[in-house]
Amino acid sequence: MNDTSTYKETLDQLLAKPSTLKQLSRTQLIQEILDNDEGVLTESGAVRTETGKYTGRSPKDKFIVKESETEDNIDWNAINQPIEEEVFLKLLDKVSSYLNTKEKVYVFNGYAGADAATQLKLSVINEMAWHNLFARTMFIRPETTEEGLNITPDFTIISAPHFKADPEVDGTKSETFIITSFKHKIILIGGTEYAGEMKKGIFGVMNYYLPDNDVMSMHCSANVGDNKDVALFFGLSGTGKTTLSADPQRKLIGDDEHGWNDNGVFNIEGGCYAKTIDLTREKEPQIYDAIRYGAILENVKVDDKGFPDYEDKSLTENTRAAYPIENIDNIILPSIAGHAKTIIFLTADAFGVLPPIAKLTKDQAMYHFLSGFTSKLAGTERGVTSPQPVFSTCFGSPFLPMHATVYANKLGELIDKHNVDVYLVNTGWTGGEYGVGSRMNLTHTRSMVRRAISGALKEVDYRTDEIFGLHIPSHVPGVPNNILMPRDAWVSAEAYDEKAQQLAVMFKENFKKFGERSAAIEEQGGFIYKGE
Incomplete structure (x- = not known):
């Protein structure tokens, strides 16, 4: 037919x-x-709705x-x-x-x-x-x-x-x-x-068309400083893209989907789609205040007076707010800026072995971009109820129609062309794996990210991790030194080594799926650890 x-x-x-x-x-x-x-009005003027039994993609x-x-x-x-x-x-x-x-x-x-x-x-x-x-x-x-x-x-x-x-x-x-x-x-x-299927469906379409127009399509948030210094934040849902890019000291370009062409970075969307679980004005003031008239709250419990309870996860952990980008005070419109100066790869490491921040070479950046290691967090997909380690190619594999090396090679070209600094930032666990360690402190993460974007981490001393080959700063102001080297944050160094080696092997096994097209990337940007 x-x-x-x-x-x-x-x-x-x-x-x-x-x-x-x-x-x-x-x-x-x-x-x-x-x-x-179909919904009710909340006290702030936002519409509150439910998505039925499907609360994720x-x-x-x-x-x-x-x-x-x-x-x-x-x-x-x-x-x-x-x-x-x-x-x-x-x-x-x-x-x-x-x-x-x-x-x-x-x-x-x-x-x-x-x-x-x-x-x-x-x-x-x-x-x-x-x-x-x-x-x-x-x-x-x-x-x-x-x-x-x-x-x-x-x-x-x-x-x-x-x-x-x-x-x-x-x-x-x-x-x-x-x-x-x-x-x-x-x-x-x-x-x-689940309304998110619409936006992610179009993102997949753009990921098909943009590379043919010599445009890098990216699952990332983006913001820009007063000096026109653009920063990109790559990561899966729940790793901090929206939270970390909504910085009162910088103007938001967009929170989830972007393109990068010869003129610079541009937003694909006209709104933001933020996770709201445990949201407070103190922790995330821009997002909290953006949830007002015209915004949509998904699966958030509200009381009989219309006040939302952001701690209630009885419907799902994947509670969401969709709001027009104009609901954020410090944005850039139209959502277009110059070329990126800093790239942040966000990983929610449920093993608790990756450092809170590490500087990557271009080759390492391409390796980690292809690997896309993180954790699926509770509620982002049907059936996910606790963090699950996953390799999501280019930090967005569900939305990439073409072979991953198409996107990785384009990113490598742009890093070279524009002399971009790239950092790996772990927003997951420290001091132990999920269930033992604790989630990274958001205040510490913000401090590290801001210093990376400002250039303050370019000249500090670095130590090289013996398993992953990552370059870890020896000191970041406002961040405890004992969490910078993740091995030091564990009670048992031997337990750390065992878990870190387990993850290193997973990286190597995952990379085999890319075949010969990625052999040079693995050779130049892979790990020091050679064990099996």
Whole structure:
């Protein structure tokens, strides 16, 4: 079945219906959410919603259509799972017909990418009003309603959370599906109310298109100082990208997704999507104060007076806030800045053996970028209830359609070209592994990161770790010396050595998956430790 006329006719009918509400304002969407009983207003004016039983992404239910456009370009693997075009088109026809039966459907047109030359024009079709507000929040908004209505999309998201697939009939793995077709320029989502699938779906699309335009696509946050010194923060969800980039001393470019071209760094999004578990104004004032009118709180418990309880994790650890980037006071608009001067790789090491900060050579940077070692933290994906050590290639493997070396080699070129300083920062555990040691102190981490970005760590003395070959500063003002060398923070040095060697072997085993294309990177940037 390759005939697309059926779903196109159905979608055209849907978009022409008076009950299809297009380019609603923030206030109009909030009213729709309240009228539909999709959420409630909190005391700060934010909308509070729940995502049902799926409170994180569903990577096992995510597919890319294997078609002429993608067959030879996608790095097919357990993450980039292929699905046949016929399966996609049948589901697309079903979902289009399903949405045509709904009393109301919501449409937002906007953009992905602040760089005009590579900007993607988007249309987002939603069954739920709060999902449309999420799209309006997270993507780049047109300046006027008329501009939005006149957008002819390059890519369309169709999201029907209450449409559930039948795996035996529809060819999916479960009731949930997130399917991207590059031929038909559509992301089709069903069976899950987790709104983050929309933003990450478009990020995957940008990761496919940008490298072909000689642009580095990056799963990172970014900020810039008064001296136009741009810093990038790479890391998986929960490792500190949003928290550390929201610095009152620097202007935020964006908190999650960026591109880097010949002119500099630009934001792909128009909003921020922050974890809120244990959020306080004292620890993270910018994020706390950004959760106001126009923001969305996901799965956060609120009392009968509308006050959120950020410590309550009864629904999930992955409680979230989505808010327009303008809700942060010190931002740069448009979200474009110069070339990066400092790169921070954030890892939440659940083994507790990596140092809180280490300076990397370019070769080490490419090695650690390809490795992407961190931990999946509780709630970020379905089924993750405690930290799980994981190697997430380029600190974003769920969103990278092409072979990892495409992104790593481009990063290496940019580090060389712009003389970038690169640091590995562990926001995970110290003094022992998860369950024994303690989580890194956020105040200490902020202090180390600020000094790295300022250049204050360029001239300090460094010691070289005997297992990982990392260059660790002997002293950082405001940070206890005994945590800088992680072996010193453990009660038993022998226990540390055993756990560190275990991790080193895991690094080596993981790197084998990249094959010959990465042999030079491993040889030049790999570890001192040679044990097996």
